Amino acid sequence: MRSVGCVFAEEEAALLLADAANTPDLSRNIQCRMEGVPLEHILGWAEFAGGRVVVEPGVFVPRRRTELLVNEALVLLRNDPLPAPSVVVDLCCGSGAVGAAILRHAPQVELHAADIEPSAVRCARRNLEPLGGHVHAGDLFEALPTVLRGRIQVLAVNAPYVPTEAIRTMPAEARVYEPAVSLDGGSDGLDFHRRISVEGIQWLAPDGYVIIETSQRQADSTSGILAAAGFAVRTVRSEELDGTVVVARLVAGTVGR
Known part of the structure; x- marks a missing residue:
């Protein structure tokens, strides 16, 4: 992930690992992230203002x-x-x-x-x-x-x-x-x-x-x-x-x- 420009590769990898139910899910999610899919769209949520909000694919990710x-x-x-x-x-x-x-x-x-x-x-x-x-x-x-x-x-x-x-x-x-x-x-x-x-x-x-x-x-x-x-x-x-x-x-x- 770092090789394709993910600035916080280690932190993102840890979140993807914790979220994946099995190895195929993890591999698929890592591939999606390397292709540029927002991490929040993969996880289905974003951290914002001290809480989590649901973020569906195709929806603006809160900054x-x-x-x-x-x-x-x-x-x-x-x-x-x-x-x-x-x-x-x-x-x-x-x-x-x-x-x-x-x-x-x-x-x-x-x-x-x-x-x-x-x-x-x-x-x-x-x-x-x-x-x-x-x-x-x-x-x-x-x-x-x-x-x-x-x-x-x-x-x-x-x-x-x-x-x-x-x-x-x-x-x-x-x-x-x-x-x-x-x-x-x-x-x-x-x-x-x-x-x-x-x-x-x-x-x-x-x-x-x-x-x-x-x-x-x-x-x-x-x-x-x-x-x-x-x-x-x-x-x-x-x-x-x-x-x-x-x-x-x-x-x-x-x-x-």
Whole structure:
């Protein structure tokens, strides 16, 4: 495995060995990994934010950097003074890893998740419904029940933000084995950020928040998009996680502009 570029070959081999029921299974799984199949797709699960989430083949694999999105959401929820359960939405949820991590630490929230990709929706339901979450299928806010309009306290977003032309330079395990719809953010990678900044306003509660993952290089642009839509913004960077998010608060008077 190291000969084909697996950086953590020993650790991955140990996981494959522990997972295999017999020698033929182990041989097959090692061959799949050497061909570039993501380790998480072979194992059927991924470690994320202190827990395990189911990850089916063809579904976006949660990255460690996205734990920053979870951390910032939990900070906001701890500071939420509302007596009623906070409404949290995991938008572009993929496997539902973000929503599952939030529910493990804040089980009192009303958690909804949405994705357009059918296999992701199926996988997210496996991860979220046992925890009390609700999963919806559709394109961004079109997927959500209308009863949530104007009630979302925290909108956690890991929308695609890879520029279209950059996808071809990504590692094969992402480019080949993850759906393009979970990667492609348009010509500059920010198409979804633009849509969310405009469409999200009608769905947020007064003083609600959008937390959106972006890259360090794109952070200023993502912040500018949200600020232009009427949000107060700040950027949070974690060198440990190699993650960047923009935290945007809906400013009073923005709704209905």
